[in-house]
Amino acid sequence: MTETLVQVQKLAMDFPGQKLFNNLSFDVDRRDFLSIIGENGVGKTTLIRALLNQVKPTSGSIKFRKGTKVGYVPQFRNIERDYPLSIRDFVALNLQNGKMPWLSKMERTQLDEILEETDLVDIQNTRIGRASGGQKQKAYLAQALVDNPDLLILDESTASLDTVRKYELFNLVQHFNQQHDLTVISVTHDFDLMQRYSNRYLMLKEDHYALGEVADIKNEEDLLDV
Numbered sequence: 001m002t003e004t005l006v007q008v009q010k011l012a013m014d015f016p017g018q019k020l021f022n023n024l025s026f027d028v029d030r031r032d033f034l035s036i037i038g039e040n041g042v043g044k045t046t047l048i049r050a051l052l053n054q055v056k057p058t059s060g061s062i063k064f065r066k067g068t069k070v071g072y073v074p075q076f077r078n079i080e081r082d083y084p085l086s087i088r089d090f091v092a093l094n095l096q097n098g099k100m101p102w103l104s105k106m107e108r109t110q111l112d113e114i115l116e117e118t119d120l121v122d123i124q125n126t127r128i129g130r131a132s133g134g135q136k137q138k139a140y141l142a143q144a145l146v147d148n149p150d151l152l153i154l155d156e157s158t159a160s161l162d163t164v165r166k167y168e169l170f171n172l173v174q175h176f177n178q179q180h181d182l183t184v185i186s187v188t189h190d191f192d193l194m195q196r197y198s199n200r201y202l203m204l205k206e207d208h209y210a211l212g213e214v215a216d217i218k219n220e221e222d223l224l225d226v
């Protein structure tokens with residue numbers, strides 16, 4: 001049975017001289033892997049910010065199923081070489097809620113499990129600032145997943161990565177999608193990434209949008225006409 005996790009209804013966002021999303025409505029069901037695509041400036045990042053409750057839409061609504069926990073992987077942001085945390089400590093930042101300086105036994109288990117599942121065990125003591133770009137993105141992914149979210153939002157998370165690292169990161173996301181029922185929303189410019197990994201797409205254009213099944217799209221040109 002499908003279980004709707006996110007329900008976006010008649011969303012619109014007005015900025016001076018610009019209107020984004022023409023009454024945008026869509027649902028995201030548990031286990032969906034939705035790619036949000038569209039040209040620069042159509043509002044992809046703004047939509048993500050609205051989903052993360054960082055901006056309030058001018059009209060319309062975004063409803064989450066009660067208890068939905070959301071994880072977020074940002075665009076690549078470089079971390080200074082001297083940043084003092086190890087990869088392990090960096091991933092753990094999302095666990096403690098700032099309440100205690102140490103981790104409970106259960107939290108330590110959660111941390112060990114996510115490091116294992118994201119292939120970071122061998123480099124967990126490496127300083128995050130010294131890690132490669134691909135390792136840093138994996139650490140961001142592990143950080144977003146360590147407290148077991150229902151929904152993961154990725155914003156151009158592979159933009160700085162080469163093809164091998166890009167597939168490595170998304171193979172992991174796919175693993176969590178298929179094995180742990182993680183629901184995924186991924187903003188991307190990358191047609192190949194969308195086609196390989198997602199089951200649905202939301203194409204944003206200046207004055208309309210299109211929702212569809214990725215299986216119906218054979219090549220990039222098909223998206224021009226939607």
Ligand SMILES: Nc1ncnc2c1ncn2[C@@H]1O[C@H](COP(=O)(O)OP(=O)(O)OP(=O)(O)O)[C@@H](O)[C@H]1O
Pocket residue numbers: 015016018020038039040041042043044045046047
């Ligand atoms: N706080 C704001 N105030 C005014 N205009 C804004 C604000 N936030 C976004 N915009 C405008 O909304 C439009 C959409 O921006 P947004 O960053 O969401 O697009 P995008 O699709 O993510 O683009 P890109 O692919 O380049 O990242 C842009 O023209 C931007 O200037």
